[in-house]
Amino acid sequence: MICAHRGDTSGGAIENSISAVDAALATGAEMIEIDVQMTSDGVLVCHHDDVLAPKDEKLIWQRTYDDLLSQTNVDALPKFGEVLRHAAGKVYLNIELKDYSGFHPSRFVHPLVALVREYGMHEYSLYSSFRFDFVRALPWDCLSVIIRPTSQIVEYFNERSISPVITPKPIEEMLPSEIMKFAHATSFACMLSEINDKFRTDIKKHNIFLSIYTITIPEGFQDAISEGAKAIVTDIPSKLVVYRNAHISQ
Numbered sequence: 001m002i003c004a005h006r007g008d009t010s011g012g013a014i015e016n017s018i019s020a021v022d023a024a025l026a027t028g029a030e031m032i033e034i035d036v037q038m039t040s041d042g043v044l045v046c047h048h049d050d051v052l053a054p055k056d057e058k059l060i061w062q063r064t065y066d067d068l069l070s071q072t073n074v075d076a077l078p079k080f081g082e083v084l085r086h087a088a089g090k091v092y093l094n095i096e097l098k099d100y101s102g103f104h105p106s107r108f109v110h111p112l113v114a115l116v117r118e119y120g121m122h123e124y125s126l127y128s129s130f131r132f133d134f135v136r137a138l139p140w141d142c143l144s145v146i147i148r149p150t151s152q153i154v155e156y157f158n159e160r161s162i163s164p165v166i167t168p169k170p171i172e173e174m175l176p177s178e179i180m181k182f183a184h185a186t187s188f189a190c191m192l193s194e195i196n197d198k199f200r201t202d203i204k205k206h207n208i209f210l211s212i213y214t215i216t217i218p219e220g221f222q223d224a225i226s227e228g229a230k231a232i233v234t235d236i237p238s239k240l241v242v243y244r245n246a247h248i249s250q
Helices: 018-025 065-069 080-087 105-118 132-136 151-158 176-183 197-205 218-226 237-249
Strands: 002-005 031-038 044-046 092-097 125-129 143-147 187-191 210-215 229-234
Touching: 002 210, 002 237, 018 031, 018 080, 031 080, 031 105, 044 080, 044 105, 080 105, 092 105, 105 132, 125 132, 132 143, 132 176, 143 176, 176 187, 176 197, 210 218, 218 229, 218 237, 229 237
Parallel strands: 002 031, 002 229, 031 092, 092 125, 125 143, 143 187, 187 210, 210 229
Antiparallel strands: 031 044
16 A cells, blocks of 8 residues: 655645645555644644744644644645545545644544544544554544654653653564554554564564555665565655556566
8 A cells, every 4th residue: 555645745745735635646546644733722734843834933732723824825734624525535544643732642632533533534544643642542443553653752742741651661672563552553654774673573473564654766665565564655656656556567
């Protein structure tokens, strides 16, 4: 399964924008990855970084949606519901839970899942995050992905969280199956460079659904497949679709 990373930005569209989502739909990729966070007035928006622009002093979760729109537009910073409207019935979604606030995870996770259900996309969505607490807060019927964090990432969010996450041992010492168990996740994602012999053995032993990110050259597709990846997140979805289809037909 080929997943367009933040939509398809290879033609110049802004990542996570409606234009990028529409461009990704045209590539033939089966899935689109989108980053979602929440504004101070409870609007779910699609954006990756914790601020709208690099020099901004206030974070997205500290600003209202109307305030943010004074600095951008609805294409570049769409409401999540608009992305769901564009995607519904056309593609699978990889929804990365990207909220940077220190509020309880349920404040963000529960309305997000409810909105996905409203658009009929729950059965066609993967809910992914680096954050253990966000994945744990998902309802039981969610297909979830724990993206392998580093100890630094865990510490970053712990400093901002009302309920810090304490892992049984350093992340760097945990195998994919251990990370999944601790997160209560149904699948696992990591970078190609993070896979070692212990990971390979563990992934095979536990028949783990593996996603690999972010592939930027066609040759990386074959490397990811050889590691057992079932889903590949890429910045070049159109090229990978052509590459995959050509090799399948051989």
